[in-house]
Amino acid sequence: MAELLEIDGLDVRYRVVGGWRALLAPRGSRFVDAVLDASLHVAAGETYGLVGESGSGKTSLARAIIGLVPHQAGSIRFRGSPTGGSDRAMRPLRRDIGMMFQDPVASLSPRLTVGRLLAEPFRIHAIPGRDRAAEARRLIAMVGLDAGFLRMYPHQLSGGQARRVGLARALALDPALVIADEPTAGLDVSVQGEALNLLGALQAEHGMGLLIVTHNLPVIRHISDRLGIMYLGRIVEQGPTRAIFRRPAHPYTAGLIAAVPQPDPDIKRDAPPLEGEIPSLRQRPTGCEFHTRCRFATDMCRSVAPDYRLIAPDRGVRCHFPLG
Amino acid sequence: MSPPVLAIRDLSVAYRSRRGRLAALRHVDIEVAANRIVGIVGESGCGKSTLIAAVLGLLAPNAEVMSGTVGFEGRNLLAATPAELRAVRGPRIATIFQDPMTALNPVLSIATQMIDIQYRSDEGATAKRARAIAMLTRVGIPDAAQRIDDYAHRFSGGMRQRIVIGMALLMRPALLIADEPTTALDVTLEAQIVHLLREMRGEIAGSILFVSHNLGLIAELCDEVVVMYAGEVVERAPVRALFHAPQHPYTRLLLACDPARVAEGTFPLPTIPGGLPDLAALPQGCVFRARCPDARAECATPPPLRNIGAGHVARCVRAGDG
Amino acid sequence: MVQSRSVSAGSGGTVLRRLLTDPLGCFGLVLVVALVVAAIGADWLSPWTPTALNVRQRLLPPDMTHLLGTDHLGRDILSRVLHGGRIALYVSIVSVSAALTLGCVLGMIAGYGPRWLENALILVFDAVRSFPTVLFALAVVTLVGPSLTTIMLIVVVTTTPIYGRIVRVQTLSLKAQEFVLAERAMGAGPIRVLAHHVLPNLIGPLLILASMEVPVVITIESGLSFLGLGVRPPTPSWGSILNDGYNFIRDTPWPVIAGGVPIVLTTLGFTFLGEALRDIFDPRLQREP
Numbered sequence: 001m002a003e004l005l006e007i008d009g010l011d012v013r014y015r016v017v018g019g020w021r022a023l024l025a026p027r028g029s030r031f032v033d034a035v036l037d038a039s040l041h042v043a044a045g046e047t048y049g050l051v052g053e054s055g056s057g058k059t060s061l062a063r064a065i066i067g068l069v070p071h072q073a074g075s076i077r078f079r080g081s082p083t084g085g086s087d088r089a090m091r092p093l094r095r096d097i098g099m100m101f102q103d104p105v106a107s108l109s110p111r112l113t114v115g116r117l118l119a120e121p122f123r124i125h126a127i128p129g130r131d132r133a134a135e136a137r138r139l140i141a142m143v144g145l146d147a148g149f150l151r152m153y154p155h156q157l158s159g160g161q162a163r164r165v166g167l168a169r170a171l172a173l174d175p176a177l178v179i180a181d182e183p184t185a186g187l188d189v190s191v192q193g194e195a196l197n198l199l200g201a202l203q204a205e206h207g208m209g210l211l212i213v214t215h216n217l218p219v220i221r222h223i224s225d226r227l228g229i230m231y232l233g234r235i236v237e238q239g240p241t242r243a244i245f246r247r248p249a250h251p252y253t254a255g256l257i258a259a260v261p262q263p264d265p266d267i268k269r270d271a272p273p274l275e276g277e278i279p280s281l282r283q284r285p286t287g288c289e290f291h292t293r294c295r296f297a298t299d300m301c302r303s304v305a306p307d308y309r310l311i312a313p314d315r316g317v318r319c320h321f322p323l324g
Numbered sequence: 325m326s327p328p329v330l331a332i333r334d335l336s337v338a339y340r341s342r343r344g345r346l347a348a349l350r351h352v353d354i355e356v357a358a359n360r361i362v363g364i365v366g367e368s369g370c371g372k373s374t375l376i377a378a379v380l381g382l383l384a385p386n387a388e389v390m391s392g393t394v395g396f397e398g399r400n401l402l403a404a405t406p407a408e409l410r411a412v413r414g415p416r417i418a419t420i421f422q423d424p425m426t427a428l429n430p431v432l433s434i435a436t437q438m439i440d441i442q443y444r445s446d447e448g449a450t451a452k453r454a455r456a457i458a459m460l461t462r463v464g465i466p467d468a469a470q471r472i473d474d475y476a477h478r479f480s481g482g483m484r485q486r487i488v489i490g491m492a493l494l495m496r497p498a499l500l501i502a503d504e505p506t507t508a509l510d511v512t513l514e515a516q517i518v519h520l521l522r523e524m525r526g527e528i529a530g531s532i533l534f535v536s537h538n539l540g541l542i543a544e545l546c547d548e549v550v551v552m553y554a555g556e557v558v559e560r561a562p563v564r565a566l567f568h569a570p571q572h573p574y575t576r577l578l579l580a581c582d583p584a585r586v587a588e589g590t591f592p593l594p595t596i597p598g599g600l601p602d603l604a605a606l607p608q609g610c611v612f613r614a615r616c617p618d619a620r621a622e623c624a625t626p627p628p629l630r631n632i633g634a635g636h637v638a639r640c641v642r643a644g645d646g
Numbered sequence: 647m648v649q650s651r652s653v654s655a656g657s658g659g660t661v662l663r664r665l666l667t668d669p670l671g672c673f674g675l676v677l678v679v680a681l682v683v684a685a686i687g688a689d690w691l692s693p694w695t696p697t698a699l700n701v702r703q704r705l706l707p708p709d710m711t712h713l714l715g716t717d718h719l720g721r722d723i724l725s726r727v728l729h730g731g732r733i734a735l736y737v738s739i740v741s742v743s744a745a746l747t748l749g750c751v752l753g754m755i756a757g758y759g760p761r762w763l764e765n766a767l768i769l770v771f772d773a774v775r776s777f778p779t780v781l782f783a784l785a786v787v788t789l790v791g792p793s794l795t796t797i798m799l800i801v802v803v804t805t806t807p808i809y810g811r812i813v814r815v816q817t818l819s820l821k822a823q824e825f826v827l828a829e830r831a832m833g834a835g836p837i838r839v840l841a842h843h844v845l846p847n848l849i850g851p852l853l854i855l856a857s858m859e860v861p862v863v864i865t866i867e868s869g870l871s872f873l874g875l876g877v878r879p880p881t882p883s884w885g886s887i888l889n890d891g892y893n894f895i896r897d898t899p900w901p902v903i904a905g906g907v908p909i910v911l912t913t914l915g916f917t918f919l920g921e922a923l924r925d926i927f928d929p930r931l932q933r934e935p
Contacts, residue, residue, distance in 0.1 A: 053510035053511065053512065054510055158599070159368075188367035188368055188537060189367065189537060189539070189578060189581045189582055189583075190367060190577065190578060190581050190595055190596035191595055191596070192581075192583075192593075192595075193581065193583075193592065193593030193594060193595040194595050196592075196593055197591070197592035197593055197595070200591055200592060201592070215510065215511065216583075217511070218582070218583035218584040218586075219583045219593070221583070221588065222583060222586060222588070222589060222590050222591060222593055223591065223593070242588070242589070245588070255512060256511065256512065259511045259512045259514070259515040260511060260540065260584055261514070261515070261518070261538060261540025261541045261543070261544050261584070262540055262543065262544070262584060263539040263540045263542075263543045263567060263579065263582050263584055263585050264543055264567060264585075265543045265544075265563040265564045265567050265568075266564070267543075267544075268544065269515070269519070269544070271519065272512070272515040272516040272518075272519045273512070273515060274512040274515070274516075275516070277480050277482050277483070277513065278510070
């Protein structure tokens with residue numbers, strides 16, 4: 001399979017102290033590292049799930065791919081050529097990558113009708129020779145809504161409907177890659193499958209690559225081919241979804257999977273699977289950054305940072321003592 | 325058997341709106357017995373928020389109670405005066421809301437807030453402070469004696485929710501209402517908070533009304549479950565009966581949609597097609613009829629709440645048929 | 647297929663209907679419409695030429711020929727008030743729109759542009775705002791000479807930073823919102839984002855603010871004219887009517903009343919209208935679900 005997206009050693013850093021104060025602040029505390037040394041690749045037709053809790057850097061990583069946030073180190077290659085630069089320089093790339101944002105309603109421009117919103121990609125890229133109204137009708141039908149929605153405004157839509165509109169917009173220009181940031185956020189259990197089913201069906205039809213960023217482990221389990229687990233900005237485990245769920249190698253992955261509440265009253269857990277909280281990005285723990293919450297932590301974990309290494313041809317983990 | 329702590333009977337609430345009357349709650353019956361955890365499951369628009377507001381006497385100005393009573397400690401809260409309600413809210417019925425970020429006052433220290441809520445107690449400030457510190461330690465705040473003088477922003481989201489729970493339980497309320505208390509938290513913190521709630525229930529001998537859309541949490545924490553749909557109680561059962569032998573089609577479909585129950589690699593994921601009925605113009609008969617895969621002619625008349633036995637009731641004509 | 651509901655958007659008709667149900671808003675609307683009609687129709691509504699002298703009929707009290715009496719030069723006060731309204735409205739509308747446009751452009755540049763440009767613009771805004779308005783106005787008039795253009799210039803310079811600052815803050819918050827990120831993610835450039843997605847979301851509140859700014863500008867114009875630093879005589883202005891009347895207040899109260907009441911009514915009218923519009927457009931203030 002040809003690699004569509006290749007990310008290698010990516011760092012995304014945010015300035016936290018700005019202006020004249022930056023001159024006084026110690027060098028290390030001017031920035032926080034949201035993403036550190038992240039490497040992953042997505043092939044055409046593949047679904048990659050990027051999983052993490054809040055503050056894990058998964059959204060920053062997704063936004064860095066299309067240049068909404070700049071990256072400081074590492075490379076992002078799309079179809080083999082490196083990306084980066086100004087909004088103008090990124091335009092051709094953004095034409096080929098569709099993005100869905102977390103908040104289904106807030107990611108739709110509030111003063112535009114659904115019809116105008118769906119025509120936006122064609123306007124932005126000044127695509128000639130296509131009837132924009134017809135395209136909007138084609139797109140709205142593709143996501144299973146009737147043409148009456150074209151006259152509505154985003155605030156008149158339910159979360160699930162807005163999610164479909166966001167999906168239709170992301171797919172407007174037949175992208176080669178779709179990035180979906182928390183596609184189930186804010187949706188009820190009974191409708192959260194809709195958007196994902198649609199994505200999956202359209203992927204089967206068009207063969208695009210899918211990068212799904214989520215904290216929803218139970219959902220991603222069913223729809224992704226491979227998973228990457230992020231913790232404090234680093235990818236701590238990567239591999240085929242089935243393998244990871246069957247036998248997680250990183251203690252954090254194991255805790256994350258065990259923390260999902262089971263809808264079965266006969267299963268009662270005695271203790272929460274992971275104690276403690278995610279440390280602050282500003283005060284990263286020494287050694288392995290997960291050692292503060294890891295029940296297997298040794299002195300080595302507290303002092304020496306583990307490298308990302310392969311434990312199988314298609315599986316990697318950032319841990320001195322992988323489980324299993 | 326002792327009388328229930330909270331007894332909601334035949335509660336109907338409607339909102340006046342420009343589109344007419346929205347029947348947000350219709351004939352809701354819910355009982356919370358002493359030392360029991362009752363879970364309310366429902367998706368957006370099912371009436372959970374209206375129900376909590378009605379119990380707390382915090383309904384919006386355009387809401388109107390059409391019928392029913394909310395019995396708590398021998399009186400009807402719907403008929404209580406504002407002063408009586410204030411005496412109930414907090415010391416007798418404590419509430420934990422969804423967002424721990426906004427539940428604490430940002431300009432007062434945790435100590436000030438926790439001493440303030442004990443204003444009905446005759447103890448001195450030192451004793452109140454000691455109680456607050458003991459409670460914070462109990463809910464898992466490390467170095468509570470020092471950290472109690474910090475302000476809310478110095479604590480993480482998970483810690484804040486622990487503090488909120490501690491504050492809620494400080495006055496030993498008879499009833500704790502937890503309104504989606506973990507929705508704003510990450511899954512590892514969610515597990516911790518649910519664990520904490522389960523631990524605390526033994527100590528306060530109180531009852532908990534736990535509102536959530538997460539079936540896994542309900543299964544883990546609750547003794548009884550009430551399923552709500554479009555303003556009605558569609559099913560009410562002990563937790564094992566509900567998860568193992570659901571009777572209402574909505575409950576069954578909801579359980580089937582939970583990705584944690586779906587077999588690995590299922591695609592497409594199950595969903596419930598269709599949407600909520602319009603509360604301003606409810607359909608005749610069963611509210612779930614339009615989305616129900618087993619709907620039949622007899623569903624056009626309002627289904628009765630059928631008793632299946634052992635505290636299990638469902639609002640479906642076919643309930644109990646097997 | 648999921649069916650769409652039929653909906654009525656917040657169209658102009660609804661706004662007007664809701665405005666009419668609000669007593670104060672209704673009152674404001676009536677006053678503002680009256681002012682606009684009086685200003686536009688001043689030439690036809692005025693019974694006399696506003697600058698025509700008639701020294702034999704000085705300082706007359708109101709009667710059937712001169713509904714508001716005459717001033718110290720025997721000019722019909724009603725005609726002067728009507729024409730004064732035209733000046734007041736002209737000055738305020740031209741200068742408020744100019745300030746609004748300029749403030750919008752600068753504010754959006756500050757909010758969306760690079761940090762150094764933002765800091766530079768804030769510095770300019772603050773520097774201009776730090777001059778006391780009256781002293782600044784007096785200084786400019788002394789340097790340039792009194793005229794309508796001078797008044798408008800003063801108003802534009804002193805109020806642009808107000809709009810600029812508000813627009814900058816709004817732009818900063820809109821810039822971080824997901825729909826702006828989504829547009830950028832589709833490849834939209836800065837000008838498209840600002841014109842199509844930022845501006846429409848801040849123009850509503852801004853227009854309301856501007857409508858409440860109109861009476862302030864009218865008082866500035868009247869004040870400067872009262873001080874003899876505004877509109878040159880014999881052009882009628884509410885401020886100069888007031889000033890003329892002030893000199894003869896021992897002989898007759900009518901010129902002061904005729905010059906003062908319109909200022910008060912206009913201020914009330916625009917303020918009530920602005921507040922009612924704000925209540926209608928600001929969804930956070932709406933009670934109904």
